[in-house]
Amino acid sequence: MLDSILEGVIALTLIAGGAFAFIGSLGLTHLKDFYMRLHGPSKTTTLGVGCTLIGSLIYFSLREGPVIQELLITVFAFITAPVSSHMLAKSALHHKLKPDPRTRGNPIELQSERPKHTLEEEPQGDSPLP
Amino acid sequence: MIDTALWIALALFSAAVALNFYRAVIGPSLPDRILAVDTMYMNSIALIVLFGIWLGSKDYFEAALLIAMLGFVSTIAVCKYLLRGDIIE
Numbered sequence: 001m002l003d004s005i006l007e008g009v010i011a012l013t014l015i016a017g018g019a020f021a022f023i024g025s026l027g028l029t030h031l032k033d034f035y036m037r038l039h040g041p042s043k044t045t046t047l048g049v050g051c052t053l054i055g056s057l058i059y060f061s062l063r064e065g066p067v068i069q070e071l072l073i074t075v076f077a078f079i080t081a082p083v084s085s086h087m088l089a090k091s092a093l094h095h096k097l098k099p100d101p102r103t104r105g106n107p108i109e110l111q112s113e114r115p116k117h118t119l120e121e122e123p124q125g126d127s128p129l130p
Numbered sequence: 131m132i133d134t135a136l137w138i139a140l141a142l143f144s145a146a147v148a149l150n151f152y153r154a155v156i157g158p159s160l161p162d163r164i165l166a167v168d169t170m171y172m173n174s175i176a177l178i179v180l181f182g183i184w185l186g187s188k189d190y191f192e193a194a195l196l197i198a199m200l201g202f203v204s205t206i207a208v209c210k211y212l213l214r215g216d217i218i219e
Contacts (some may be wrong), residue, residue, distance in 0.1 A: 011135035013133050015139055018138060021173055024146070025146035027157075028149065028153050037162065041168065047174065049175055053179055056179045060188055061153065073179075082136060090213060091164075091212040094215065095159065095161065097159055097161065102135075
């Protein structure tokens with residue numbers, strides 16, 4: 001009885017992990033600009049791989065006694081995914097990749113493309129200073 | 131029940147790797163390609179773990195751990211190179 005319930009849990013985690021990873025990769029392929037594309041893999045693929053590793057952990061714990069090694073990769077993936085996403089976003093901002101018009105936010109790194117006003121060109125008020 | 135779920139998960143992860151490869155080939159900018167390769171190694175970890183379940187062997191765990199660590203280090207190294215023009219200053 002318990003074994004069949006655990007088998008159902010394993011099957012559920014495997015299919016959920018595959019579905020999450022597939023949806024993340026679909027987002028990586030179909031979204032418009034880099035700042036949108038970063039969302040799919042950095043959140044969804046991490047969750048998908050984590051689900052699959054948890055399923056593998058339950059499977060081998062059921063067969064050959066308790067194992068916790070798979071938890072190591074899960075924790076490692078959950079720690080390192082935000083770090084690599086942060087570095088990728090920083091390098092994309094450094095290269096001034098062009099955002100889609102629907103992408104929200106106006107980071108300071110992308111604002112240098114605007115025309116710069118020098119002090120003489122800026123309006124100084126109603127009356128000029130004496 | 132596990133067999134069917136295993137095949138479905140293998141098919142989904144293989145499709146995910148194919149989509150990542152497509153983005154890595156057509157990706158218009160360099161960070162796009164790095165992101166695609168980063169996602170591809172994450173998906174390959176899951177593929178190796180599923181292969182281990184299919185064969186009923188725990189020996190593939192070390193390969194998955196090695197891919198995870200080397201993939202993270204290489205992603206950070208390439209991003210650092212894009213940011214600063216050098217890896218270790």
